[in-house]
Amino acid sequence: MRISPDELVFWRWGYVVLNSTIVTTWALMLVMTVGAKLITRKLKTEGDISRRQGFLEIVVTTIRMQIKEVGLQHPEKHLGFIGTLFLFIAVSNLCAILPWYEPPTGSLSTTSALAIAVFVAVLLFGVEEQGLGGYLRSYLKPTFIMLPFNVISELSRTFALAIRLFGNIMSGTLIVGILLTIAPLFFPIFMNLLGLLTGMVQAYIFSILATVYIAAATRTRET
Amino acid sequence: MDSMTLIAIVSIITTGVTIAVGSIAPALGEGRAVSTALSSLAQQPDAATTITRTLFVGLAMIESIAIYCLVISMILIFANPFWNHVISQAAGK
Numbered sequence: 001m002r003i004s005p006d007e008l009v010f011w012r013w014g015y016v017v018l019n020s021t022i023v024t025t026w027a028l029m030l031v032m033t034v035g036a037k038l039i040t041r042k043l044k045t046e047g048d049i050s051r052r053q054g055f056l057e058i059v060v061t062t063i064r065m066q067i068k069e070v071g072l073q074h075p076e077k078h079l080g081f082i083g084t085l086f087l088f089i090a091v092s093n094l095c096a097i098l099p100w101y102e103p104p105t106g107s108l109s110t111t112s113a114l115a116i117a118v119f120v121a122v123l124l125f126g127v128e129e130q131g132l133g134g135y136l137r138s139y140l141k142p143t144f145i146m147l148p149f150n151v152i153s154e155l156s157r158t159f160a161l162a163i164r165l166f167g168n169i170m171s172g173t174l175i176v177g178i179l180l181t182i183a184p185l186f187f188p189i190f191m192n193l194l195g196l197l198t199g200m201v202q203a204y205i206f207s208i209l210a211t212v213y214i215a216a217a218t219r220t221r222e223t
Numbered sequence: 224m225d226s227m228t229l230i231a232i233v234s235i236i237t238t239g240v241t242i243a244v245g246s247i248a249p250a251l252g253e254g255r256a257v258s259t260a261l262s263s264l265a266q267q268p269d270a271a272t273t274i275t276r277t278l279f280v281g282l283a284m285i286e287s288i289a290i291y292c293l294v295i296s297m298i299l300i301f302a303n304p305f306w307n308h309v310i311s312q313a314a315g316k
Contacts, residue, residue, distance in 0.1 A: 003301045069273070160287055167290035174297060205283040208276070 002177075004170065005102040006109060021107040028092055028104070059087070063207075070208065071215045078214060081121055085114065086207035093169060093199025096192065103199070106169040108162065115162035118210045119154070126217035135217070161209060168202045169195075227309045234303055238296045245292025252285045 002008065008020040039052045049057075063083045067075040092103050104110045126135040139150045172195030179188045260278040264271060 003297060066276075069276070160284075163294060164283065164287045164290055167287075167294045171290070171293055171297065174301075201279065201283070205280060208280055209283075212280075 003174065004107045005104060006107045008102070020102055021104045021110060024092075024102065025104045025110065028088070028095070032087065032091060066208070067211055070211045072211060072218070078125070078211070082207050082211055082214075085118070085210055086203055089114070089165065089203035089206055090200055093203060094196060096173070096195055096199065102173065103169050105165055105199075106173050108166045111162040111166040114165070114206070115158045118161060118213065119158045121210070122154075122213045122217045125214050129218040138217070157209075157213065161206065165202055165206055168198050172198060227313060230303075230305050230309055234299045234306060238299045241292050241299070242296040246289045249285050249289040253282055256281050256285065 005020040009017055011018040039056055064075045064079055067078060067082055072078055089105055092105050095101055096103050139147055176188050176191050179191055260274055264274055
């Protein structure tokens with residue numbers, strides 16, 4: 001019983017390993033990029049908008065509104081990063097309905113990479129907003145005794161992001177696999193449905209938490 | 224009782240106990256969170272979107288604790304390093 005798509009190796013040469021996670025991730029990236037490029041070839045601002053352009057507009061406007069509601073004043077600066085997080089995790093979890101597909105977010109490598117990207121983004125956005133000294137000084141608030149606790153909380157937030165997404169998606173696929181050997185007629189379908197729902201919720205949670213962390217780091221403090 | 228049997232017994236029992244005990248507190252916490260959110264929704268229906276979004280974020284954070292326990296249980300059953308080590312030793316003999 002495979003616990004992670006990392007173990008399905010297609011091709012290996014020395015230390016270079018081509019496993020199912022990498023292949024699926026690149027395939028998803030290709031499909032999303034090419035699809036978006038095809039839809040946005042002829043953007044119209046007035047008149048009859050095609051349905052696909054309308055769909056993409058809904059997605060982008062909703063993400064932008066959510067970012068603004070969490071508290072980031074200029075959502076356009078962060079729309080690229082947070083929108084990419086949400087779309088990649090959502091599409092990779094939603095495609096679990098396809099046969100022989102294993103979501104790459106069910107591998108600890110992918111979720112750790114995404115969590116580390118959020119950690120670096122919080123750092124970069126915080127430094128951009130407050131300057132290097134100001135951002136480092138924010139670790140000393142409210143008193144300088146809190147420095148180790150702030151650092152530990154920063155690291156454990158990253159760890160929790162990775163483990164939360166990995167645990168949800170991995171357990172969803174594992175439950176379906178186990179149920180296929182126990183009660184294969186109807187229950188795997190219901191568990192697959194539940195897996196789709198939790199996949200979308202986890203994509204939303206990941207991006208909202210990233211937004212909250214970035215907002216906490218870029219909030220200009222009144223001293 | 225040799226070490227192989229002992230590792231198997233302890234892994235299986237620990238798996239069951241981990242996920243059983245580890246889901247008590249998150250379930251109670253989530254129930255309390257949802258009930259408070261429902262009562263505040265009844266008091267202020269205009270803030271429904273904010274309350275719902277905060278509720279979902281809070282539920283995800285509470286759920287993470289149960290997910291940590293689940294991950295440990297899964298690792299103990301399916302990717303147990305001690306069991307793999309002992310099995311490879313037994314196969315090598």
